[in-house]
Amino acid sequence: MSYAIVKDSLVTNVVEWDGVSEYIVDGELVQADANAWIGGEYNGSFVARPPAPAYEPTAEEIQKAADKQSAHDKLSALGLTDAEIEAIT
Numbered sequence: 001m002s003y004a005i006v007k008d009s010l011v012t013n014v015v016e017w018d019g020v021s022e023y024i025v026d027g028e029l030v031q032a033d034a035n036a037w038i039g040g041e042y043n044g045s046f047v048a049r050p051p052a053p054a055y056e057p058t059a060e061e062i063q064k065a066a067d068k069q070s071a072h073d074k075l076s077a078l079g080l081t082d083a084e085i086e087a088i089t
Contacts, residue, residue, distance in 0.1 A: 007027030011038055012027060035047065037049050
């Protein structure tokens with residue numbers, strides 16, 4: 001079974017333990033659930049991990065994508081197919 005090692009209300013590690021054999025830890029062993037994660041909080045129950053922030057492209061990535069689309073549009077206007085454009089870009 002998975003157990004969280006909790007010290008000062010923070011999960012310092014998550015380990016596998018049979019629940020009965022001697023296992024000395026610096027903190028308290030608490031049976032983990034789906035919300036237990038290293039660095040997470042425990043205050044009688046585990047606090048779920050916050051959702052990851054949405055990815056925000058950099059200005060450079062946005063410009064690169066715009067440049068690629070512009071080049072594709074210009075080559076397409078010359079009559080090249082998508083396959084031909086992909087082969088040369």
